[in-house]
Amino acid sequence: MDFAPRTAIVTGSDSGIGRATAVELARAGMDVGITWHSDRDGAEHTADQVREAGRKAYVRQLDTSDVPGCGAAIEALIQDLGGVDVFVNNAGAGDGRSFLELDPDTWKQTMDINLNGAFVCIQAAARHMVDAGRGGRIIAVTSVHETQPKVHASAYVAAKHGLGGLIKTIALELAEFGITANSVAPGAISTPMSGREGDDPEPDVNPGIPLGRSGRAVEIAAVVNFLASPAAAYVTGASWPVDGGMLQMGPMGCAHLSSNEWRENGKN
Template sequence: MTQPYTGYDRVAVVTGSDSGIGEAIAITLAEAGFDVGVTYRSDRAGAESTAEKVRAAGRRCDVRALDLTDLPRAARRMLAAGRGGRIINITSVHEHAPRVGSGAYCAAKGGLGLLTKVMAQELAAAGITVNAVAPGEIATAMTGNEDVDPHTVARPGIPVGRPGHADEVAAVVAMLAGPAAAYVTGASYVVDGGMLLMGPQAGSHLPSGEWRDG
């Protein structure tokens, strides 16, 4: 018999939450009632800015530089506490689809997607669910659209017709982090405005072979 997720301590650690999608996730979880640990690799100022927004939502926040060795310890503490929990990995549409010139990135995201499924199997009995969220093009610094309203950017090749907003990714994370998602594990939630649906159509309507250059 699997162990239920009881007690439901609303505490979350969000890696890379100094900007972009991570920042949006931290703020959205705070608004959902979570205390948040904000982590960063090099942008302390960005992390502190995120922390201010978390506290403005009425939640506690701690800011720390990211040390990857902390993550296994955090997982072990979750197991030792015996109350279950949630692990939500942020992958990419390139967990599911290749992109020319991005072999290392696609391999990393694909590997994380499969690791998510293995962890889901291994941790389910402890009441810990493990899922992935796979964003498409999101208006962040990574895609060259930081501080841009995605509704003003045309993307004819995406069914929704625009890039996504980081808050739209964060909303899916918040859903998976909640107690109502207790029966969801090992899944990958694509947040891409329908981008991955366009494979055959996009392939038959490309006007040239420039895509081969990455």
């Protein structure tokens, strides 16, 4: 099936990886639906950059913790765009709670934001792709913690594991419709979520990462753009780490830890 994407939705695209992805897809020739949770000005800034790339941009608020209602924002953006060829599930958040201190309400909220709301949004987009009969691309921005644990993040890690499993499963179910589904798993990326401001902040030096630095949002966006493109027609059900080699450092990292600080510091 020939696939020529013209429209895309990127959730959580008011800053960071989401913004970089929206702009990258616009430069690839797509009109883009943009969502924001609490930073409308950030979303409008993303929309301005999409329009500067010569494409149309539409902005809607999306709260993925409102599981029954969050699909409405996706439906509205699909109507704005006149369809959806590429859906990028990027919205997400952590909670920073240790397992023993984690209460059921926080657990549920973290799961809703990162997994349950994502399910509703992805399903809404997939149904439109099937009805349109033109194929499609579904891409979830997960995390290296889609496959590896992190202290003080049990709910977040469980949700990202679940999202990775969802993507692999729908890759099987949607293949007959010409729809691929993949995940992109960022490592340490310099974005506002990690305390770095600006569209393309300078990466941090990090000797624990083989490439020696944190990543840039545009480096994640480039991989998403490939998976959204016709060139990725035979790629589905895969998880793509974009982490500077971080996931390969397990035994090496353990061998060079000199204290128990990691047990208390959930940021590492």
